[in-house]
Amino acid sequence: MTDIKVISEKLCTTGDITRDEIIYLLENRTPGIQKTLAEKASARAREYYGNKVFVRGLIEFTNYCRNDCYYCGIRCGNKNAQRYRLSIDEIVECASYGYGLGFRTIVLQGGEDQFFTDDKMTEIIRAIKREHPDCAVTLSIGEKSYETYKAFFDAGADRYLLRHETADFGHYAKLHPANLSAENRQRCLFDLKKIGFQTGAGFMVGSPYQTNENIADDLLFLKKLDPEMVGIGPFIPHKDTVFADRKAGELDLVLYLLSIIRLMLPTVLLPATTALGTIDPRGRELGILAGANVVMPNLSPVGVRKKYDLYDNKICTGEEAAECMNCLKSRISRIGYEIVTDRGDNIKYVKEH
Numbered sequence: 001m002t003d004i005k006v007i008s009e010k011l012c013t014t015g016d017i018t019r020d021e022i023i024y025l026l027e028n029r030t031p032g033i034q035k036t037l038a039e040k041a042s043a044r045a046r047e048y049y050g051n052k053v054f055v056r057g058l059i060e061f062t063n064y065c066r067n068d069c070y071y072c073g074i075r076c077g078n079k080n081a082q083r084y085r086l087s088i089d090e091i092v093e094c095a096s097y098g099y100g101l102g103f104r105t106i107v108l109q110g111g112e113d114q115f116f117t118d119d120k121m122t123e124i125i126r127a128i129k130r131e132h133p134d135c136a137v138t139l140s141i142g143e144k145s146y147e148t149y150k151a152f153f154d155a156g157a158d159r160y161l162l163r164h165e166t167a168d169f170g171h172y173a174k175l176h177p178a179n180l181s182a183e184n185r186q187r188c189l190f191d192l193k194k195i196g197f198q199t200g201a202g203f204m205v206g207s208p209y210q211t212n213e214n215i216a217d218d219l220l221f222l223k224k225l226d227p228e229m230v231g232i233g234p235f236i237p238h239k240d241t242v243f244a245d246r247k248a249g250e251l252d253l254v255l256y257l258l259s260i261i262r263l264m265l266p267t268v269l270l271p272a273t274t275a276l277g278t279i280d281p282r283g284r285e286l287g288i289l290a291g292a293n294v295v296m297p298n299l300s301p302v303g304v305r306k307k308y309d310l311y312d313n314k315i316c317t318g319e320e321a322a323e324c325m326n327c328l329k330s331r332i333s334r335i336g337y338e339i340v341t342d343r344g345d346n347i348k349y350v351k352e353h
């Protein structure tokens with residue numbers, strides 16, 4: 001096996017890395033190599049986006065979900081979850097409130113809730129785009145047919161987040177019941193790309209049964225898909241799930257992977273996630289310093305925040321959106337970056353479309 005310095009040098013200059021090389025980087029991680037990759041990755045992000053950190057206003061509009069993913073606190077099998085859904089008017093009002101705070105991307109995220117039919121979703125997308133044409137609308141509402149995705153796109157949705165969760169079919173089957181498949185999840189992602197969405201994939205770090213080989217396959221899957229956005233964050237156990245007693249993903253491993261992903265996909269929009277801020281009070285700042293360039297504060301009404309309970313001890317569930325925005329602005333400026341309210345499209349996507 002080649003020396004770790006040779007692998008990281010090649011990754012930094014070409015963005016290329018093989019499966020064996022990823023596994024080698026994972027097995028031989030040291031604070032020194034982690035620091036080098038973080039410096040190279042954050043420099044690479046600055047090359048394309050300067051010291052800007054983009055904000056997305058996240059509206060968690062329903063926690064009803066027809067699925068039963070074993071790791072997720074809002075899975076349908078969790079009878080302790082207090083279910084809620086916002087009305088169409090509340091969602092549109094929430095987006096307008098975010099617009100007033102400066103947000104130019106609104107992310108609508110929810111469980112797979114049958115109440116929100118295609119017609120209702122297209123109505124919401126159209127209403128937000130009608131009131132705020134300069135605002136990007138991102139959806140994160142799970143697996144749908146090609147036709148449904150196309151209808152959302154035609155209604156004006158710009159982006160879609162759908163983590164692939166794990167590229168390995170066997171590992172996927174250990175995290176999900178039999179009616180959910182990695183094959184369909186991946187089909188959705190290629191459909192989204194084909195339709196023209198800026199598409200986001202990703203996975204949890206440290207999910208139960210995850211191996212270094214799985215992570216290598218996840219990174220190579222991302223390289224193949226070439227998404228405009230990648231969302232990774234630590235797995236965090238939730239008390240009412242099958243994996244209640246499992247360990248959370250490790251901060252340093254998430255940071256290391258953020259750096260590797262930035263180097264593999266230089267223009268990608270890469271959030272420092274709320275889950276990262278949950279496992280470490282400085283998690284989001286460290287994420288930016290490792291190559292991330294997006295944060296996603298919560299815009300949902302405070303009354304429902306705690307109920308969108310994917311994992312235990314989630315942060316920012318008690319603050320108003322304006323407070324979260326101010327808190328993030330000062331955290332980010334303290335590390336030499338600046339929160340900006342542009343739409344923050346992927347530079348490569350803009351050039352190609």
Ligand code: SAM
Nearest residue numbers: 071072110111112140141142163235236310311
């Ligand atoms: N229903 C949509 C979907 O399936 O894409 C969006 C909502 S889903 C709750 C959003 C993401 O939360 C999932 O893709 C998963 O990676 C993450 N998630 C769920 N449970 C988690 C946990 N226990 N720890 C960390 N992340 C979790």
Ligand code: FES
Nearest residue numbers: 065067069072075
């Ligand atoms: Fe809702 Fe997994 S539990 S999509």
